[in-house]
Amino acid sequence: MTYTYDQYQQSAGYIRDRLGAFAPKVAMILGSGLGFLGDVVEDAIAIPYGEIPHFKASTAPGHKGRLVFGTLSGQKVAVMQGRMHHYEGYSYEDVSYAVRVLRLLGCDTLIVTNAAGCVRTDWQAGELMLITDQIKLFSESPLRGENLPQFGPRFPDASHLYTPRLQQLARKVAASQGVTLREGVYFYCYGPQYETPAEVRAARILGGDAVGMSTAPEVIVAAHCGMQVLGFTLLSNMAAGILDQPLSEQEVLDAAAAARETFSSLVLGCLEEL
Numbered sequence: 001m002t003y004t005y006d007q008y009q010q011s012a013g014y015i016r017d018r019l020g021a022f023a024p025k026v027a028m029i030l031g032s033g034l035g036f037l038g039d040v041v042e043d044a045i046a047i048p049y050g051e052i053p054h055f056k057a058s059t060a061p062g063h064k065g066r067l068v069f070g071t072l073s074g075q076k077v078a079v080m081q082g083r084m085h086h087y088e089g090y091s092y093e094d095v096s097y098a099v100r101v102l103r104l105l106g107c108d109t110l111i112v113t114n115a116a117g118c119v120r121t122d123w124q125a126g127e128l129m130l131i132t133d134q135i136k137l138f139s140e141s142p143l144r145g146e147n148l149p150q151f152g153p154r155f156p157d158a159s160h161l162y163t164p165r166l167q168q169l170a171r172k173v174a175a176s177q178g179v180t181l182r183e184g185v186y187f188y189c190y191g192p193q194y195e196t197p198a199e200v201r202a203a204r205i206l207g208g209d210a211v212g213m214s215t216a217p218e219v220i221v222a223a224h225c226g227m228q229v230l231g232f233t234l235l236s237n238m239a240a241g242i243l244d245q246p247l248s249e250q251e252v253l254d255a256a257a258a259a260r261e262t263f264s265s266l267v268l269g270c271l272e273e274l
Contacts (some may be wrong), residue, residue, distance in 0.1 A: 008054075115234045
């Protein structure tokens with residue numbers, strides 16, 4: 001399916017009517033088990049995805065499937081409590097649709113979070129990783145099809161999908177909080193099956209530090225439409241083949257719950273510094 005600029009405007013217009021004078025500046029996409037930050041937004045206005053024209057449902061475990069608007073750490077935010085994934089049957093344009101809508105609403109910064117498998121054998125599950133770059137191979141782009149010049153150019157540069165200035169801000173906040181913040185490359189895979197041990201070894205050889213099933217499409221679209229991007233990964237488990245044990249979605253959710261305080265403090269601290 002190819003969306004028109006009018007459809008993006010229709011979605012933004014519906015949300016704008018619900019928000020009144022409120023205009024968000026920072027968009028946040030909260031991944032598996034990490035959506036709790038949306039529950040502490042002040043003066044919150046929550047809109048389920050199903051009520052917004054052209055939005056898709058979020059069906060992944062731990063994803064509430066709604067947009068929450070309000071104030072968080074002094075910033076006017078639009079929080080996506082849950083995201084859409086390609087493995088749910090959606091196109092990459094579906095997956096990244098909300099990013100363009102949030103851009104039309106006035107968001108110029110995007111903070112993305114996810115839970116992913118740790119590829120590095122010298123790191124530990126439960127740690128946080130600052131995303132410095134990403135690898136997305138062997139799958140179509142969310143920008144495939146007719147370009148919408150209202151958002152960005154036909155052939156956008158991808159040298160700095162994740163904004164260096166915001167990475168430095170995150171390092172500063174992590175240091176002030178005494179948080180161990182790993183830095184690395186997010187390796188995108190389609191899912192929904194977890195990666196095989198051989199695929200994890202391949203990701204390591206190619207330069208990946210964490211492997212997961214989200215984030216990359218949204219970041220490509222955000223950069224295309226001129227947004228600054230800051231990304232964090234919760235290393236929720238050791239990727240396949242590193243430990244002699246099967247992987248499960250419950251492991252991911254349990255890791256997110258255990259990291260809740262550290263993760264929320266880091267993200268809120270970054271919001272305060274923006």
